[in-house]
Amino acid sequence: MGNFDLLMHGFSIAITPTHLMLMVAGVLMGLVVGVLPGLGAPNGVSLLIPLTFALDPTSAIILLSSMYWGALFGGSTTSILFNIPGEPSSVATTFDGYPMARNGESTRALTLAFVSSGVGALMGIMVITLLAGWASQFALKFGAPEYFAVYFLAFAAFIGMGSASPAKTLVSLTTGLILASVGMDTVTGAIRLTYGFSDLLGGVSFLVVVIGLFGIGELLSTVQEGLRFRGVNSKIDLRDVLKTLAELPRYWATTLRSGLIGIWMGITPGGPTAASFMSYGVARQASRKGAAFGTGRPEGIVAPETADHSAGTCAMLPMLALGVPSSATAAVMMGGLMIWGLTPGPMLFATQPDFVWGLIASMYVSNLLGVILVLATVPMFAALLRIPFTIIGPMIVVICFVGAYTVGSATFDLWLVLAFGLVGYVFSKLDYPLAPLILAMVLGHKAENSFHQSMLLSDGSLGIFFANPLVTGIMMVALALLILPKTLGLALSLRRRKEIAP
Amino acid sequence: MTVKRYQAEIGTALVTGGLGVAAIIGAAELGTGWGDHGPQAGYFPFWVAIVLVGASLWNLGRAIVTHRQALRTPPDPLDDPEDPFLPRDHLGRVAMFLAAMTAFVIGTLMLGLYVAATLYIGWSAWRQGGFRPWIGLSLGAIFAVALYVIFEVTFQIPLLKGPLEPLLGIY
Structure with missing residues (x-):
């Protein structure tokens, strides 16, 4: 069967009353999570995972991914109306979205953001549809060394391509790997790094860590800033929506360029946040009237939003095909997949075609639903932010702790959430990236297992990672991603300094 | 300091x-x-x-x-490592929030989640939001009931209970 037939089969799975209802519920929950400070896409999905055990995996992933899209939409809503990015990836939307809304054009700003997000998402899903079959065919050739090389590639890309200092990314990454190795070792059966605490025997759940780092950590940052929401009018005028829709084709070049940036950053582990910033920067450079950016330029909304959503959707491809998520939320979803008993990776396409293609088809439907739903419900969700923080803040805290407790019904996890909340707060204040920590926690076991197996195959020689063209190629790309971006940047800045000071 | x-x-x-x-x-x-x-x-x-x-x-x-x-060298106004990590007023707010949250965790372990959540939300609305105590407490109680309905009734996931719930006939 070709990709198209498989996709049609996927639609027959995705478009059932139950699944449509789950999509609506997921998008709405995602909107709530995206709008509220302290609840973002990664920990929204973490909070929901314990509730999905009763569902079959296909329904569960449809619910979770719809929530992800909803959270992305919700994040841009607050960026535009309140100048508060609900998600890190919608920071770039505040630059032009909030000024435009303050000029009295909030409907125009919101419509631009939502529709270009929808277009970006569709571009991303089309790429997934086209590449999915090929990627999994390619991945079927993989053995243990190739898998380890791919994990190494993911880690290397985070270090080399992230915006943070490489040493800080490395700290975040290795901390995650160490946390992942706490508890029973699946290969040797040894109990590791528990230091005699029986609470640590079962290991540290990445869901609990996500809730602490992203939930409590972000709440603490919000508290520190002191909460004064200055919102602008959030009424949606249908006539303005239509007028903006007619205006959109004018930005086709920005849309296309941003979509491609997003797709690239989504497939390689750059992530949506980096994609939206990069796309905003490129749009500003490409624009002839560059100075007007930051005052409510429509391209300044279209560019980050398109890239944000195409990167968010494309992050699903490496997660499904290789088992390597390229964003924090995708990492959490992949952890969910493993909890449901599925093994992400190429075999998923062969053994669970209903799951994979149902998910891909649902992404088309739920993103379309998302654009419509979000336009219809924005005033309602914007009202959530008018509730005083002294009430909504403690409620979010309670939801975070309840969510952490439902993961394993362990009271020890409550203390872990508190501790990781502090870690998340300090880390994000000092520009330590959080996504690599989560990625490392989810991939830690798999990376170690594939390393272990490779070492068994080669009798302890690292040469196995350069034994055939495929694994050598992946390792070379990984090393290039690790070393090149930062050294190139350093060389460029040195050269520039020389030019300034002759 | x-x-x-x-x-x-x-x-x-x-x-x-x-x-x-x-x-x-x-x-x-x-x-x-x-x-x-x-x-x-x-x-x-x-x-x-x-x-x-x-x-x-x-x-x-x-x-x-x-x-x-x-x-x-003269400091870079945008990125000065000598900048305070936490200015005094910020420190106060963050410390208050953390203290209340820690008290909530201890309360959950002793009194169960529902009672602790009610008290925590009520206290915060009263002391920090300037609401009347009974309004805060009833908001907290409504929230706790909502949690009960969502988790225990709909999804059948038991949450942590304390000494008070058995008196009301909830196990």
Whole structure:
């Protein structure tokens, strides 16, 4: 069967009353999570995972991914109306979205953001549809060394391509790997790094860590800033929506360029946040009237939003095909997949075609639903932010702790959430990236297992990672991603300094 | 006393380095070499922890170097490592929020989640939001009932209960 037939089969799975209802519920929950400070896409999905055990995996992933899209939409809503990015990836939307809304054009700003997000998402899903079959065919050739090389590639890309200092990314990454190795070792059966605490025997759940780092950590940052929401009018005028829709084709070049940036950053582990910033920067450079950016330029909304959503959707491809998520939320979803008993990776396409293609088809439907739903419900969700923080803040805290407790019904996890909340707060204040920590926690076991197996195959020689063209190629790309971006940047800045000071 | 940013950088680097050292010790007890069946259990964590210690040392060194530089040159107004990490008024707000949250966790362990959530939300609305105590408490109680309906009734996931719920006939 070709990709198209498989996709049609996927639609027959995705478009059932139950699944449509789950999509609506997921998008709405995602909107709530995206709008509220302290609840973002990664920990929204973490909070929901314990509730999905009763569902079959296909329904569960449809619910979770719809929530992800909803959270992305919700994040841009607050960026535009309140100048508060609900998600890190919608920071770039505040630059032009909030000024435009303050000029009295909030409907125009919101419509631009939502529709270009929808277009970006569709571009991303089309790429997934086209590449999915090929990627999994390619991945079927993989053995243990190739898998380890791919994990190494993911880690290397985070270090080399992230915006943070490489040493800080490395700290975040290795901390995650160490946390992942706490508890029973699946290969040797040894109990590791528990230091005699029986609470640590079962290991540290990445869901609990996500809730602490992203939930409590972000709440603490919000508290520190002191909460004064200055919102602008959030009424949606249908006539303005239509007028903006007619205006959109004018930005086709920005849309296309941003979509491609997003797709690239989504497939390689750059992530949506980096994609939206990069796309905003490129749009500003490409624009002839560059100075007007930051005052409510429509391209300044279209560019980050398109890239944000195409990167968010494309992050699903490496997660499904290789088992390597390229964003924090995708990492959490992949952890969910493993909890449901599925093994992400190429075999998923062969053994669970209903799951994979149902998910891909649902992404088309739920993103379309998302654009419509979000336009219809924005005033309602914007009202959530008018509730005083002294009430909504403690409620979010309670939801975070309840969510952490439902993961394993362990009271020890409550203390872990508190501790990781502090870690998340300090880390994000000092520009330590959080996504690599989560990625490392989810991939830690798999990376170690594939390393272990490779070492068994080669009798302890690292040469196995350069034994055939495929694994050598992946390792070379990984090393290039690790070393090149930062050294190139350093060389460029040195050269520039020389030019300034002759 | 205000904590400066470079002090926070140094503190964080020391903590992450300490974690690395702890992991090295833990891994060393398991054996970090090669057994009959390939790498021993401590092999992977051991080398990861060495990288962690190295990266922490790098961050530590960098924080100290930028601190020294900042003392000699006029400060960069946008990115000054001598800036306070937490200004005094911010520190107060964050400390208050953390203290209330810690009290909520302790309360959950002693009184159960529902009672603790009601008290926590009620207290916060009263003391920090300026609402009347009974309004805050009823908001908290409504929220607790909503949690009960969602988790225990709909999804059948039991949450932590204390001594009070059995008196109401809820187990």
